[in-house]
Amino acid sequence: MSENAVKPRVRFAPSPTGYLHVGGARTALFNWLFARHTGGTFILRIEDTDFERSSEEMVEGILDGMSWLGLNWDEGPFYQSKRLDLYRATAEKLLASGHAYRCFCTKEELEQRRAEATAAGRQPMYDRRCRTLSEETAKQRVAAGEMSALRFAVPEQGTTFFDDAVFGRIEFANAELEDFVLLRSDGIPTYHLSVVADDVDMRLTHIIRGADHLSNTPKQVLQYRALGAELPVFAHVPLILGPDKTRLSKRHGATSVLAYKDLGIVPEAFRNFLSLLGWSPEGDNKNREIFSSQEVTSLFSLSGISKSNAVFGNEKLAWYNQEYIRNYSAEMLLPLVEQEWVKAGIWPERPREELLSTLDLLKARARNLTDFAIAFRAYFSDEYEIDPTAAAKFLKDTQVRALLVELASRYMNATEFTEQSAETILRAFAEEKQVKPGLLINGARVALTGQAVAPSLFTVMMALGHQRVVKRLTAAEQIAVPA
RNA sequence: GGCGCCAUGGUGUAAUUGGUUAACACGCCGCCCUCUCAAGGCGGAGAGUUCGGGUUCGAUCCCCGAUGGCGCUACCA
Missing domain, CATH: 3.40.50.620 (HUPs)
Structure with a gap:
């Protein structure tokens, strides 16, 4: 620079x-x-x-x-509603320099003429009939109390162009441009006037805006010229x-x-x-x-x-979201997740350290922040729903549920409760009962988390703690399983 | 209708500003891992660059036309 x-x-x-x-x-x-x-x-x-x-x-x-x-x-x-003076002053300037004129046509008249023009296959542009009114006539009519809008006098010949930072040179024939309204008859500026007046007044150097404004830009360029203002760089997105x-x-x-x-x-x-x-x-x-x-x-x-x-x-956004959640530290995640808990009416009364480690455990499979309050609710609240589909899939067998209750007492009587010991107990129990460990593991997952989807079961057990695991497994038999 | 803009797989974007088997990501499919689901690893399908002309030894890239999409076409912004 x-x-x-x-x-x-x-x-x-x-x-x-x-x-x-x-x-x-x-x-x-x-x-x-x-x-x-x-x-x-x-x-x-x-x-x-x-x-x-x-x-x-x-x-x-x-x-x-x-x-x-x-x-x-x-x-x-x-x-802008508080800067009306600026727009009126700008309009005044344009009027004084002959770049604008008063138009006494009413909205109804204009609409009618537009309709006629369209019906006749002509372009529905303003016919500029007030443009030729003499200054005296205009003044008299104003004095007589007639309402008038202010229109910009677009040159009838030539072209107007600008060099857009994104699109390159954009050129319009002036003949295509209408004598647009700057000031409505109630004295309120239209967009065309207020943007330019403000953009000039605020000394903007670059106008970065939606491409829907591309076609409006020549009208603004014309005003910059009329006001003797330097053109900003336009960049339409x-x-x-x-x-x-x-x-x-x-x-x-x-x-x-x-x-x-x-x-x-x-x-x-x-x-x-x-x-x-x-x-x-x-x-x-x-x-x-x-x-x-x-x-x-x-x-x-x-x-x-x-x-x-x-x-x-939306898919890409979902991917980004998941990616950010997964890579956030639990510390960064916690305040965001807390908002979700508040919304869901959950107030986990657990040591911060426990919450953080549970977030670390869950974040890899979260897609949205709301997951922490809805899908993962069982990790933070004892009031959680059992997903009926999950129950139907893994807890349909009453035998399994009975076994989970029995397993609960094994855990209750266990002297230690670690990831390893919890797994050892479960697998030994499965062997003893001649069932596949997976059967119990999947069933326990649903009973403990209410979901078919969760991290590794024994890690989940540690996150929940000994007491909750026992309690929730004991209640396995009461879980309602849809037919 | 008039005017303006845009055009690469389903989507978002690349392609030393004329020389590539047209790349990456999302999504999709399959396999591995496995107690489920993610994640991760491996592999795959999917565009010959909207179409048609031209310029050139050579066009995704330059020119023309067509088509399609979007925008503007208000005393809305």
Whole structure:
């Protein structure tokens, strides 16, 4: 970076008309990564100029989602609803310089003309009829109390282009661009005005946003020019699609990132997954999948962003999640798991050391954090369900259940209770009763954990402790087995 | 409809910016391990790079066209 190069300033500018969805989260992440990589500034701006659809709850949700993902911002959150003066001043400037004009057409008139144009096979663009109104006429009509919106006067000739950091040069014929509304008749700015006014005012150097804004960009470029402002670097990020390759929406299941939190996804795993959706590192790191946040930060660059839309695949996310859980230390896992216990109403009153070693035992086969409160509930609570399928598979035989009860008394009378001794006792007992050890082992697993799936039985016994093992095996005969 | 963008196995991405048996990961299948399930180890199927032209000694890569997908087309953002 040269001497006088300014530090990058980027922003994430969600609209609180919906949750923080996966696509928005990825955009936020890329902005954050870019800012952190370059030592720049990451700004959060809430675009709430659509009063009808914006809500305070949505803002909360977005903020929560950001913090869940660990995306901290340096400035803001700024609310556009509180910066209306800036937009009006900007609009005033555009009007004064002849780049904008008042439009007295009503919404109804416009709709009607649009319908007519479409019916006649013409393009439904605004016909610019107010553009030729003289300044005096406009002033008179305003003075007479007529409502008016402010429109940008798009040049009728020529082309407008910009060089996108991801897509390269994008060019539009000005004739294709409509004289878009800057200020609604109620004085509230539209998106087109407020983005530019803010992006200029906040001295943003790079605009990293979804590719759905690609077509809007020339309208913004025109405003930058009109305002005599320097153009930022635009970097449009391809969109994230659902498995059916249509735009991600509610019907694809989890749409809010917070829904993934509820599903027991580890934020770090989610971030890792998200960062590799539409971006890939350069150099020797191409074939890696697991990156720490620090690594992604140091590797991130706009040039690694791909151009094509990506499908959000749940399987890969599940793999990441499992991978992170498995590789976390029990100490790192514990606070995350505790949240799940709280949700499930479990308060394991056991020494921290025991909890940690049990987490170590279980983490290899957890897929979600919720597993620790649901599938693995028996390890942390004495109130647990017996999985009917598991019972049907391994405890159907009443003989087996009777044997487990008998085995319980062997354990009760045992002088020592170690992994080795527990195994020795069981195997000796099996031989004595002329049954396969596996029969007892699998049955005991279900009785002890309620599940057909668990770590090695004797390790599980140690995790549960002598007393619980005896108690649960003794109760084996009472377990209800579906037919 | 108009305009814009994109196009590598089912999915996410690679391929020294024209020279590879088109690579890696997820997923899938099989085997090993084994008290179950994960994990792990080993092996396998799956794309000739959407299609058609061109340029070139040679195209995943460059050009043109078609097709498909996505986006924009509001006094939404």
